[in-house]
Amino acid sequence: MNRGLLVACSAAFTLLTGSRARAQGVGEMCAASYEQAQQLVRDRALQRARAELRLCVSSCPAALAHDCQSWSEMVERDMPSVALSATSADGGAPGRVRVLLDGALLVDALPMGPVEVDPGRHTLTFEDAAGTRVVAVVTLAPGDKALPITVRFPAAAPRAPAGSAAPVRQRWPLVLAGAGVVALGVGAFLGIKGHIDRGELRSRCAPDCPADEVEAIDLAWKIGAISAGLGLVAAGTGALLYFQLDPAAPAAPAAGVALSPGVALSPGGAALSLRGSF
Structure with missing residues (x-):
């Protein structure tokens, strides 16, 4: 009999303790949602406030739940x-x-x-x-x-076909001008080299220098003159076409531009000077 009474008391104590714990948990949840909902309403975070107010209504005692229900109706009215x-x-x-x-x-x-x-x-x-x-x-x-x-939505910008090249006015005139500059450089190099070789030959054997050495220097000068002339034409043509085909490009400089000894570009035309005597 005493043992049965002890078991019954223990069971009652366990139920009472569990009820208090659950009540305490519900009370903390209610207090948190009650306070948080008010702050969210003040911050105009109405969607988050709505969620807290629903939790408040379901977890708080009647008096507090009534407040949360009133605030919930206000949130629904103000929600844009x-x-x-x-x-x-x-x-x-x-x-x-x-x-x-x-x-x-x-x-x-x-x-x-x-x-x-x-x-x-x-x-x-x-x-x-x-x-x-x-x-x-x-x-x-x-x-x-x-x-x-x-x-x-704006109209879609037209797309260039896949693999299409850049506009012609932006590419091949520049390629032509670049090749012309290279040819000018080769011509200038051969001209300068010929001038140096001529000076050495004159100091060594003039006026009876070997014919083959004189002819070699003369050939180098001729090749240099041809290269420089072709380069000058290519560079000038490329630059002219680029500026004509691209109206937005700035005008060519008016002053002459010295490229190398004996070679010059100017508004009035072009000149190449490679000459000498033995």
Whole structure:
């Protein structure tokens, strides 16, 4: 008999302790949601406040739950919403469009009905399937309902065919001018070398220098003159075509530009001087 009484008392104590623990847990949850909901309402974070108020209504005693229910009705009344829509450049449907709210995904596709958004200033980014974006900045006041937000996507820029070359005016005139500059350099080098070789030959054997050595220097001068002449024509033609084909390019400089000894470009034409005597 005493043993049965002891078991009964132990069971009653366990139930009482568990009830108090559960009551204490419910009380802490109620207090946290009750306070947090009020702060969120003050901060106009209405969507988060709504979740806390629902928790408050379900976990608090009747008096506190009544307060939370009243605040919940106020939140529902003040919660703004937007009606999102978009059109393509020609006024048609742009296809699938997703919308970001302040950088975070709001909807993955334009909804049929309004979408709730907290009050305040927001950046709405509409993005179509091609990745084109249109940004709208809106300020929502408490109580704004189904505020229409409509954007129009711009016309897609024409794409160049795959593998197409750059505009001719930007490429081949420059290639021609570059080749001309190289040829001018070769001609100038041969001219300078011939001048040096001639001086050495004159100091060594003039006026009875070997004919083959004189002919070698003369041949180098001729090749240099031809190279420089062709280079001058190519460089001048390339530069002229580039500036004529590109109206936005600046005018060629008026002053002559010295390229190397004996070679010069000027507005009045071109000249090449490679001469000497033995």
